[in-house]
Amino acid sequence: MSRLKHCGRATNRYAGLSKLLAAFGILLTAAPLTVTAQTADTPAYVGSAACTDCHRRQADDWQKSHHAMAWTQPNSDTILGDFDETQFLHRGITTRFGREDGQYVVHTDGPDGSMQRYPVAGVAGLAPLQQYILETEAGRLQSLDVVWDVEEKRWYHLYPDQDLPAGDGLHWTGPYKTWNARCAECHATNYDKNFDPKTASYASTQTEIGVGCESCHGPGQAHRDWALANGDYDPDRWAGLSGSGFSMDFNTGAEAEIQQCAGCHSRREAFEDGTPLPGTPFHDAYRLSPLREGLYHPDGQILDEVYVYGSFLQSKMYSKGVACTDCHNPHSGERLAKGNAICTQCHSAAGNPRFPSLPLTQYDDPAHHFHPEDSSGAQCKNCHMIERTYMGVDGRRDHSFRVPRPDLSVETTAPNACTDCHDDRTAAWASQTVAAWYPDSRHRGPHFSQVFAPARDNPAAQAEGLLGIAEHSGLPGIVRASALDLLAPVSTPAIAARGVPLLSDPDPMVRTAAVPLQRAAPTEAAGHLLPLLQDPMRSVRIAAAREFLGLRIAQMPESATRALGQAMTEWQRSLQNKADLPETQLVMGGIGLTTRNMAAALSAFGEAVEMDPQLVQAWTMIARIQDALGDRQAAVETLNRAIAANPEDIALLLMRADLLP
Incomplete structure (x- = not known):
């Protein structure tokens, strides 16, 4: 070829x-699907400017936020990098930044390796780094690997140790750096990728660049009519909207809010062509990555750039109903308090009546953290939210809010907060020290990482332990699903049989992960998987449809054939979209x-x-x-x-x- x-x-x-x-x-002739994308029965997007007159305080908070500045047009107000004929040399390629004919331009190596001139087509981010978007062909936007360090005021390369010449898939002009496909959905409002496979080109659209009001609340037409009370609002016209005319109702509780934020703040596979309609359940629009090797450490701590959702799902805070807005201002993105005060709004002797299970005790005290007051070790986040740096300078915190377990580091090699700071000491030292501080701690019991760590090398040898984790309803769903993910390649008829009850688990991530176990029992698989073809969540339906592709079924009832056709069509559409x-x-x-x-x-x-x-x-x-x-x-x-x-x-x-x- x-x-x-x-x-x-x-x-x-x-x-x-x-x-x-x-x-x-x-299967392609199956009945049409009900989809959540914008249709004639969905309110129109009106843009953030339509919101500011009535919501001035929220608009002021949002105006200079990282959300608002997630994607901006290039101009003297938005570009922070030095475009005064500066140069950056990386592996023999000199990238030059300047201004020509009123445009910000970059001279660098193009897809064929030759030096080319590109006007800056867009600006991504505000701090701690800023990245520049270049148009390599009509409609195709690529994110340049040479970026601006806002704090140190310098150019640097995102992958300084890697040789990524033109023609490499990871070159800045390659498919992994295509802004249309990889980034734009979470940097724009009402984004549609619109990739044409016939011409291999993009005709992407969005209501506005940047994460605007409607990215979270949903299209604003119906809400605007409701708020103006001018007789144009007809609640019977719209199906499924909140009382104030939005597709996303933040009054329904923490879970809905978290899933709305998770659409962008997660490592996941998308099913749709662009932004799902706000309010779409997460598992109906995405498949969340489990705690896989290379993404997470064996104990679930962050390793690769996995963002927040997969970590937060592991936390006790999530299980107790804590929401994103309990710590963050949703419009500015800033934390609601500084330092330890963000934690002591709940974790204190006074407690918080919303979370009655919290022990009423003093945490911001040397008797708890055993470090001098106001020192780095006395900061809650440094012990319970380890920080890892991505994109060279961007430090991000693990949101699993875990209790440090240096004893597990000894057994699984996963890192721990203690030796993060005391990098001249061993995990064994840290384990002994913590045991002396807390001799009767309830936090040193069995942990799923004691099974995950060896299972990553030999899952078959850990099958019983993995099944036990998957069946443990008291563990986070993402942990249970990750156990099933490890088991899938080594499933047996006995494992498949034991996994059948998990196909009806309340957690859609567990149901999705339980599906591949049934490959080991193909004779019985169809009967077990048929109900999942009509599961409420698309992630589950697609997982089931994938398994039917490998099954040989002589005959099915008409209703089952129809359900299979619909699920197959959903899968096909998700593939077409990607x-x-x-x-x-x-x-x-x-x-x-x-x-x-x-x-x-x-x-x-x-x-x-x-x-x-x-x-x-x-x-x-x-x-x-x-x-x-x-x-x-x-x-x-x-x-x-x-x-x-x-x-x-x-x-x-x-x-x-x-x-x-």
């Missing part, structure tokens, strides 16, 4: 997608293999390596398919191209050696 040029690439992508969808056959992502092409290639549509599989895997030549697993799948189809010469040629893009990959070199005569 030769490397495709631009036009051929677009055509090839569309053909592959069509073949994959055709592989589902009659057809510009290499990882989606890998999934579609897998679908081609499952449905024995080898042309579609080759097309999808070929598209994946066209987007990202470093996807070795896609190259190897292409070569294996070609060899299995009897075309060994094509397989060797594929491996030659793969090795040219990945010259140091041993697996590719060995595979080619095996195929050569």
Whole structure:
């Protein structure tokens, strides 16, 4: 398979997608779905400017917030970087920042490696860094890797230790840095990606750039009519709106609020083409990443850039009903109090009547934290919210609010807050010290990380422990789902049988994670999974639909066939919405293999390596398919191209050696 040029690439992508969808056959003719995207029966978006006259205090708080400044137009008020003909050198590439003809411009290496001139098309962020968005072709926006350190007033590279030349999937012009696909949804209001697979181009739209009022509250047309009381508001016209005319009702409690914030503050897979209608349940719009290796430490502490939701779900604060706005002003984004005062509004001798289970005791005291007053060690956040730095300078706090467990560090190698600060001491020292401070602590009991840590290397050996965690209703749902995620690759008929009750668990993340266990019992799987095709949450329905693709079913009742068709259609739409992502092409290639549509599989895997030549697993799948189809010469040629893009990959070199005569 030769490397495709631009036009051929677009055509090839569309053909592959069509073949994959055709592989589902009659399922494509299923009944239409009810969707949450904006329709004629949804109020229109009116823009944040329409809100300010009536909501002046909130608007003033929001105006200079990180939400408002998440994406702005380039001008002298928004650009903080030094564009006075400054230069930055990284691995032989000199990037130059200047102003020409009234525009802010960047001269840097383009997708083919040649130096090109790009006007700045957008500005991302306010502090502690600012990133600049460049348009590499009509409608396609890319985020530059050379960014401005606002505090130190310097240019720096986000990946200083990596060599990412043009043509690498991780180059700033590559698919992982495409603003339209990776970033814009959470930096804009009412965003639609609008990727066209026929032309491999974007025609993205939004009501406004930046996170405006309607990003959280929902479209404002009905609320505006309700507030003006001019006779235009008809509550019967709109379905499912709050009493004041919004799709998102913040009066329904902490859970709804948290899920609304989580849409952007989480590591997740999106199902829709852009911003879900505010008020859409999280698990109906996204699939949350579990506590996987590379993302989280074995005890659930943050490792990679996972944002907040996955951490907060692990916390006792979440289980007790604490909401984001108990600590943060939702309009300014600032904390409601400074220092330890943000914590002592509840964790004190006075307590908080909203949370009656809190022990009434003094926490902001050396008798509790064993550090000098006003020292770093006396700050609640430094012990209970470890900080990790992302994007070079952006420190972010773990929101699991965990009690430090240096004793677990000894056993699992997960970090702990004690040796974060006392980096010249060992975890064993920290464990002994904490045990001396709290000899009778109830926080040193069994922990799921004692199973997760060894299970990451050998899940089969930890199957019983993982099942016990998954079945423990007192543990956070994300922990239980993560146990199932570890079990899925090694499931057996016995594990599948034991996992059946979890398919009806109250937590949608547990239900979703329980689905793949049933692969080990294909004869019984269809009967167990059929009810999930009509689950209230799309994440569960799609998970069930994926499993049916590999099942061989002679006949199903008409109602089950209809439900399966609808769920399959939802899955197909979610894939179409992400057809510009290499990882989606890998999934579609897998679908081609499952449905024995080898042309579609080759097309999808070929598209994946066209987007990202470093996807070795896609190259190897292409070569294996070609060899299995009897075309060994094509397989060797594929491996030659793969090795040219990945010259140091041993697996590719060995595979080619095996195929050569």
